[in-house]
């Protein structure tokens with residue numbers, strides 16, 4: 001007991017009364033990892049709402065055959081901006097925001113290793129996002145053609161060449177993403193250096209919280225996966241501005257080359273986006289089951305394995321481009337291998353719950369839904385990896401259903417679990433549990449209603465990215481059902497926003513440790529002071545607060 | 561009427577293109593592996609989802625539980641973890657083996673010797689269909705005989721498109737600077753519906769494809785009709801239609817738009833956007849942007865008289 005040295009007395013600095021401009025200045029000029037983390041998350045939520053509204057317009061258009069809510073140009077811009085926003089301006093800043101806010105707190109550090117690089121990362125990301133959206137105004141370029149980009153989020157060549165994409169919309173897409181990517185790499189580097197160099201005394205790598213482990217691997221994956229995209233984008237810029245012909249098929253360039261570049265980035269990117277959800281689940285499930293994470297070492301190994309395998313599966317997005325049967329077999333096989341470590345993760349989370357005492361509060365509800373939805377996404381993923389089956393499913397609505405099960409049913413549900421879990425830490429207030437349950441159930445119902453029918457539509461031969469369809473193709477019913485689900489999802493998001501605003505204004509006080517947590521962020525005040533810990537904590541196991549709370553049964557007795 | 565039947569007007573139409581109702585060999589073999597994969601993944605789902613739901617239900621906290629009492633702390637178990645690693649490995653290896661076999665059997669199937677050869681060329685946003693052995697060029701409908709296979713050479717004139725007629729064969733992309741191959745062998749006469757399956761720009765949605773499978777003798781008759789040239793028409797030839805469209809036997813030799821030599825033998829206009837009726841044809845020629853906004857066919861601002869002449873002539877292109 002005497003060896004555990006926690007600062008139990010913490011000074012609570014009084015926030016002085018600041019004028020609006022002073023407050024604004026304190027946020028804009030901040031290099032505090034917690035403020036930057038919150039700024040990332042709030043920005044991501046704003047973009048999530050924008051992308052969600054875009055999706056709603058698309059679902060409105062597709063609710064009925066031959067509908068005229070929007071025309072083809074507008075529709076194509078909507079799905080391009082929706083996809084690009086969700087991946088680069090919602091998923092990526094959530095990665096950065098969560099790791100920024102939580103990693104230093106969880107490893108007992110006072111800040112990230114490079115606070116100013118951190119601030120730079122946020123602002124350059126925001127600039128990239130605004131650049132992308134500025135295309136609605138500036139995308140016409142000098143020739144006056146176009147507005148926002150309409151090339152799809154993976155921007156296949158040669159649709160992006162000057163001949164097929166006039167005006168500047170594609171240039172905004174390239175530059176916006178490229179610039180935002182600089183921010184992602186900066187923040188990933190920062191996370192890596194922070195976790196390697198700034199762990200508090202006693203926190204060996206094996207004692208590092210699972211969340212931090214997953215974010216560390218995620219950051220490595222960002223640093224490995226983003227450069228191919230950046231390189232390809234620079235090549236595309238050379239094509240568009242300097243007369244290069246990398247992807248310009250009219251002058252002998254290669255359309256397939258772009259696909260290789262893009263998916264060498266694009267597939268690991270999927271895991272970059274889902275890993276934060278893995279990280280969140282690995283913290284929330286143990287706390288709400290009252291048991292340690294089952295098989296920690298295997299869980300770390302599984303994430304490493306997924307990250308590694310994910311670098312060698314990219315051409316499963318290209319089964320239809322006419323590769324040899326050998327390449328198709330290779331990429332089918334490598335893609336299916338991902339199923340093994342993913343299975344380990346799902347089994348270990350379930351085993352963590354097995355024999356526990358499950359507290360089914362909102363964060364845990366989101367985790368439970370994640371497990372089932374991500375299971376479905378994984379299984380439809382196996383179907384897509386079987387390349388003969390994929391020849392039918394590829395680029396159909398089945399694929400749209402599949403990746404929304406991963407990215408909404410998986411990632412966004414995981415993020416909601418995380419937001420409900422750490423909101424008390426960040427604000428000092430509890431979110432309303434009753435509204436949380438409404439939020440959860442509405443979201444589940446809306447999600448299933450929208451995305452399950454998409455699988456059926458794909459099986460009925462509906463290709464993705466079509467702005468309209470004829471009434472006699474058998475697609476009307478499921479499209480209408482799918483669109484109706486949007487109502488419940490929108491209500492869920494609106495409830496969440498209301499819950500956040502209301503709780504910040506008049507929520508119940510959370511206290512330092514509302515969930516009876518085991519990791520270091522719960523050892524400081526809510527919200528934490530700027531310096532996080534007055535005195536750096538010293539830890540002896542992977543659950544330092546468990547040790548503190550159970551002096552007769554500490555973890556360090558069992559861990560090597 | 562005999563002529564109409566020869567053109568396949570009375571054929572059953574498969575508008576709902578369900579991939580689980582295959583009507584040709586490639587789609588059939590894809591369907592068979594799909595069933596196997598569905599069975600395996602379905603079984604996994606039942607077991608794992610059952611386990612998750614059972615765990616949540618069985619171990620949920622109930623009112624009256626002692627909140628202070630923590631459950632036994634279990635950190636892991638090597639035996640159990642090895643078990644649930646080995647089982648997925650076995651399943652994955654079965655799947656890999658089966659996939660490898662089907663991939664090879666579909667992709668490396670050498671075409672039977674006397675196959676019909678068709679070159680399919682994707683354009684923004686229509687399909688050019690060429691029969692090199694017959695000297696026929698048409699658009700948006702691939703006529704093929706039943707009872708034998710048709711070998712498709714897939715190319716693109718501009719961006720990437722994708723050939724997909726779900727009940728006949730899965731997707732193969734049409735990529736500029738590259739030739740891909742696919743084959744189909746519809747067993748029953750009928751009209752099979754498909755769409756361009758790779759996003760190719762503004763009117764990707766209205767890039768529809770029909771495969772018209774006919775009894776071999778009907779196909780022969782259709783081909784003989786298609787080989788005939790059309791009559792010249794001075795009024796039509798004086799308009800700029802000819803700079804984009806070809807009409808065999810006349811000075812119209814444009815290459816940018818679809819060949820119109822036997823326009824009236826096709827079921828649709830504008831790659832399936834509208835049915836080929838007299839009224840639609842008139843509207844389409846008058847203002848293509850109304851029926852298919854973004855289409856690369858401009859409105860020529862024809863006078864009523866010119867429009868009448870053009871439509872009359874087009875209607876003669878049986």
Ligand SMILES: [Cu+2]
Nearest residue numbers: 267270316317
């Ligand atoms: Cu992938």
Ligand SMILES: [Cu+2]
Nearest residue numbers: 721756760767
């Ligand atoms: Cu197309």
